[in-house]
Amino acid sequence: MYRLNPLLRKLKRGPQVILPKDLGVILAFTGVGKKSVVVDAGAGSGFLALSLANVCKKVITYERREEFAELVKKNISRSGLKNIKVKIADVFEGIVERDVDLVSLDLAESDRVVCHAVQALRAGGFVSAYLPHAEQVKKFVDTVKATNEFEEPFVVECIMREILVREEGFRPETKGLLHTAYLAFARKKENTSAGVPEPGLKGSQS
Amino acid sequence: MYRLNPLLRKLKRGPQVILPKDLGVILAFTGVGKKSVVVDAGAGSGFLALSLANVCKKVITYERREEFAELVKKNISRSGLKNIKVKIADVFEGIVERDVDLVSLDLAESDRVVCHAVQALRAGGFVSAYLPHAEQVKKFVDTVKATNEFEEPFVVECIMREILVREEGFRPETKGLLHTAYLAFARKKENTSAGVPEPGLKGSQS
Amino acid sequence: MYRLNPLLRKLKRGPQVILPKDLGVILAFTGVGKKSVVVDAGAGSGFLALSLANVCKKVITYERREEFAELVKKNISRSGLKNIKVKIADVFEGIVERDVDLVSLDLAESDRVVCHAVQALRAGGFVSAYLPHAEQVKKFVDTVKATNEFEEPFVVECIMREILVREEGFRPETKGLLHTAYLAFARKKENTSAGVPEPGLKGSQS
Amino acid sequence: MYRLNPLLRKLKRGPQVILPKDLGVILAFTGVGKKSVVVDAGAGSGFLALSLANVCKKVITYERREEFAELVKKNISRSGLKNIKVKIADVFEGIVERDVDLVSLDLAESDRVVCHAVQALRAGGFVSAYLPHAEQVKKFVDTVKATNEFEEPFVVECIMREILVREEGFRPETKGLLHTAYLAFARKKENTSAGVPEPGLKGSQS
Numbered sequence: 075m076y077r078l079n080p081l082l083r084k085l086k087r088g089p090q091v092i093l094p095k096d097l098g099v100i101l102a103f104t105g106v107g108k109k110s111v112v113v114d115a116g117a118g119s120g121f122l123a124l125s126l127a128n129v130c131k132k133v134i135t136y137e138r139r140e141e142f143a144e145l146v147k148k149n150i151s152r153s154g155l156k157n158i159k160v161k162i163a164d165v166f167e168g169i170v171e172r173d174v175d176l177v178s179l180d181l182a183e184s185d186r187v188v189c190h191a192v193q194a195l196r197a198g199g200f201v202s203a204y205l206p207h208a209e210q211v212k213k214f215v216d217t218v219k220a221t222n223e224f225e226e227p228f229v230v231e232c233i234m235r236e237i238l239v240r241e242e243g244f245r246p247e248t249k250g251l252l253h254t255a256y257l258a259f260a261r262k263k264e265n266t267s268a269g270v271p272e273p274g275l276k277g278s279q280s
Numbered sequence: 281m282y283r284l285n286p287l288l289r290k291l292k293r294g295p296q297v298i299l300p301k302d303l304g305v306i307l308a309f310t311g312v313g314k315k316s317v318v319v320d321a322g323a324g325s326g327f328l329a330l331s332l333a334n335v336c337k338k339v340i341t342y343e344r345r346e347e348f349a350e351l352v353k354k355n356i357s358r359s360g361l362k363n364i365k366v367k368i369a370d371v372f373e374g375i376v377e378r379d380v381d382l383v384s385l386d387l388a389e390s391d392r393v394v395c396h397a398v399q400a401l402r403a404g405g406f407v408s409a410y411l412p413h414a415e416q417v418k419k420f421v422d423t424v425k426a427t428n429e430f431e432e433p434f435v436v437e438c439i440m441r442e443i444l445v446r447e448e449g450f451r452p453e454t455k456g457l458l459h460t461a462y463l464a465f466a467r468k469k470e471n472t473s474a475g476v477p478e479p480g481l482k483g484s485q486s
Numbered sequence: 487m488y489r490l491n492p493l494l495r496k497l498k499r500g501p502q503v504i505l506p507k508d509l510g511v512i513l514a515f516t517g518v519g520k521k522s523v524v525v526d527a528g529a530g531s532g533f534l535a536l537s538l539a540n541v542c543k544k545v546i547t548y549e550r551r552e553e554f555a556e557l558v559k560k561n562i563s564r565s566g567l568k569n570i571k572v573k574i575a576d577v578f579e580g581i582v583e584r585d586v587d588l589v590s591l592d593l594a595e596s597d598r599v600v601c602h603a604v605q606a607l608r609a610g611g612f613v614s615a616y617l618p619h620a621e622q623v624k625k626f627v628d629t630v631k632a633t634n635e636f637e638e639p640f641v642v643e644c645i646m647r648e649i650l651v652r653e654e655g656f657r658p659e660t661k662g663l664l665h666t667a668y669l670a671f672a673r674k675k676e677n678t679s680a681g682v683p684e685p686g687l688k689g690s691q692s
Numbered sequence: 693m694y695r696l697n698p699l700l701r702k703l704k705r706g707p708q709v710i711l712p713k714d715l716g717v718i719l720a721f722t723g724v725g726k727k728s729v730v731v732d733a734g735a736g737s738g739f740l741a742l743s744l745a746n747v748c749k750k751v752i753t754y755e756r757r758e759e760f761a762e763l764v765k766k767n768i769s770r771s772g773l774k775n776i777k778v779k780i781a782d783v784f785e786g787i788v789e790r791d792v793d794l795v796s797l798d799l800a801e802s803d804r805v806v807c808h809a810v811q812a813l814r815a816g817g818f819v820s821a822y823l824p825h826a827e828q829v830k831k832f833v834d835t836v837k838a839t840n841e842f843e844e845p846f847v848v849e850c851i852m853r854e855i856l857v858r859e860e861g862f863r864p865e866t867k868g869l870l871h872t873a874y875l876a877f878a879r880k881k882e883n884t885s886a887g888v889p890e891p892g893l894k895g896s897q898s
């Protein structure tokens with residue numbers, strides 16, 4: 075039903091993984107590609123981080139929970155991808171990377187990372203957030219606007235249906251996924267004087 | 281409304297372009313990445329070909345109409361991407377490339393290219409088709425199945441809504457796109473003895 | 487999940503029943519009300535017929551399969567509604583009623599009833615069809631157009647999502663129904679000279 | 693595009709009217725019918741009130757703005773329906789009717805009418821609310837729950853697409869409505885001891 079692509083089929087799944095329909099939205103709406111450097115946070119099983127690594131130059135994924143970091147490392151090894159690093163660190167305390175093209179967030183409180191994303195992003199880079207609930211979206215959007223460092227943020231949702239093409243006829247599948255998450259995006263202004271004070275940084279790269 | 285990413289915003293648009301929501305589906309469901317070689321056909325304005333080139337190692341795009349080929353070349357130049365070639369050739373007459381990871385089709389009669397895609401694809405590679413009408417989907421799926429060279433094909437549609445987060449509240453936008461196209465996918469079997477006879481090939485690479 | 491209203495909750499369900507979301511579309515797009523007389527065909531469990539009877543002056547429902555007719559009668563008795571009759575008859579052979587406001591069809595081959603609907607409907611009355619597959623829709627629409635007795639037909643689909651409003655936040659439900667059927671409608675022309683020859687009629691009212 | 697039924701086509705439209713897709717949901721999810729008495733509030737152009745009157749025994753619609761009340765009266769006259777009364781009164785101050793089957797709300801602050809709906813509804817009757825924004829939905833649901841007089845409320849949204857069946861093929865329409873409103877419903881408990889104190893009532897029936 076989820077139509078995982080060959081890369082994702084190699085991976086071990088944790089309790090919740092981001093699905094191809096939403097991965098696609100992040101790739102297409104940010105336009106990241108072979109030259110992009112991405113910071114990902116809330117690694118989970120690593121589905122999003124590895125999908126980004128499959129496309130981008132380099133991915134650094136923050137995960138503070140040891141057991142998830144282990145799962146991601148196992149999945150990196152299964153994927154064969156070499157351009158991804160797991161950082162066992164709390165992204166709420168800061169992002170050490172600079173000049174990155176995308177900060178991709180899959181965390182309940184993604185809004186709390188916006189101030190760090192401002193520091194990490196290059197001018198014109200994107201922050202994206204995967205947010206199941208409306209309240210999270212509102213908080214994220216309000217926080218982004220308050221920084222005054224981003225262009226107007228936007229939010230989309232993707233309702234995907236599989237279409238059955240069978241002997242008896244053409245029709246959408248009867249049952250399936252109705253909602254995963256809202257996807258919020260904001261692009262850092264092209265010419266911005268970083269005026270947001272950032273808390274101290276911690277985190278050890280693995 | 282279409283939320284074109286920075287790459288796409290640089291391009292000149294022809295009458296119909298594939299939108300980010302559908303680009304994302306193609307990227308995510310095929311899993312193409314930095315190592316992938318793609319043949320694209322029905323270049324149009326080059327939006328799909330350039331989005332693939334942004335992510336993949338190499339893209340060859342077939343376009344038989346001179347004026348569209350010119351538009352694509354102009355757009356390649358605007359994009360700054362170097363890993364894409366326009367071939368002024370009729371893809372219905374054949375694909376000369378071999379061992380490609382994806383054959384991406386945006387043509388009214390994509391079904392007529394399936395026999396060539398079989399020849400061009402590596403084992404495990406994908407053919408994708410962007411098809412506005414149900415009848416096209418049925419023809420494409422039937423043709424794919426008839427080759428016996430692909431795993432079971434699948435078809436999806438992506439209904440995307442932009443979500444407004446404003447002073448007055450959170451809600452989806454009132455009006456917008458309800459349909460662009462169905463997206464059909466088929467993966468070439470891992471171990472397949474190519475048994476489909478192919479018509480003669482033509483086409484000059486530019 | 488289906489949110490059956492109090493009337494429907496009283497009924498015994500057969501294998502497939504039309505759901506409130508689709509009942510609502512039929513009621514709202516045809517505008518039937520207290521003064522309307524309806525012929526329904528393909529009674530099934532009687533959900534549609536009884537929902538129409540709840541709103542309309544009189545409903546006659548055709549069902550040729552004895553066991554379903556029994557189920558409908560049982561459900562009529564459970565509902566307490568008095569303005570509905572079950573006719574054990576084959577609607578493909580004809581409709582005896584005249585001047586009806588709506589002919590409501592839930593049959594695989596609804597197109598084969600269009601010629602009878604023309605005879606049964608008053609000028610300005612509607613025929614509606616509940617059709618799961620695209621091919622059925624096409625056949626129905628083409629048949630309607632060929633009669634030249636109806637205004638331009640139209641077809642809709644209703645994608646309904648339940649919204650969860652909980653402690654943890656506001657979001658659409660994760661899984662549920664993605665498709666039931668397409669709903670096709672055609673209104674008989676206001677001034678029409680019934681020119682469609684109709685096969686002989688049969689059927690005994692129960 | 694809106695496919696107004698023959699009743700609605702007779703009416704004069706104000707700036708915003710409830711559309712058939714949403715009317716249908718209210719009819720089908722509450723199950724109101726020929727025996728039902730309905731109180732409607734926020735008459736607007738009267739589309740909802742008149743659609744309910746077309747189906748129900750009696751409708752009383754509250755509208756405090758004189759100019760809208762005039763529009764509704766004009767529309768009642770156009771419709772030919774006799775079982776509907778306009779009350780120029782502020783529903784936030786109370787509902788005088790008792791034992792009604794449905795209180796149907798189309799007001800920005802529908803939550804403020806919940807306490808009056810409790811008084812007006814018979815046991816087993818419904819309150820429904822048409823609410824464009826998520827925040828309104830949350831407030832309404834929370835208010836309903838706080839009364840402890842209703843079964844668990846539920847909320848749905850209906851995404852409707854028109855399907856084009858043409859020479860060139862079958863597909864959903866390209867552009868159209870993506871959102872009108874969320875529809876919230878709550879059913880008054882069957883055995884309830886009305887324990888909610890109600891403010892004083894005002895309002896003159898016209």
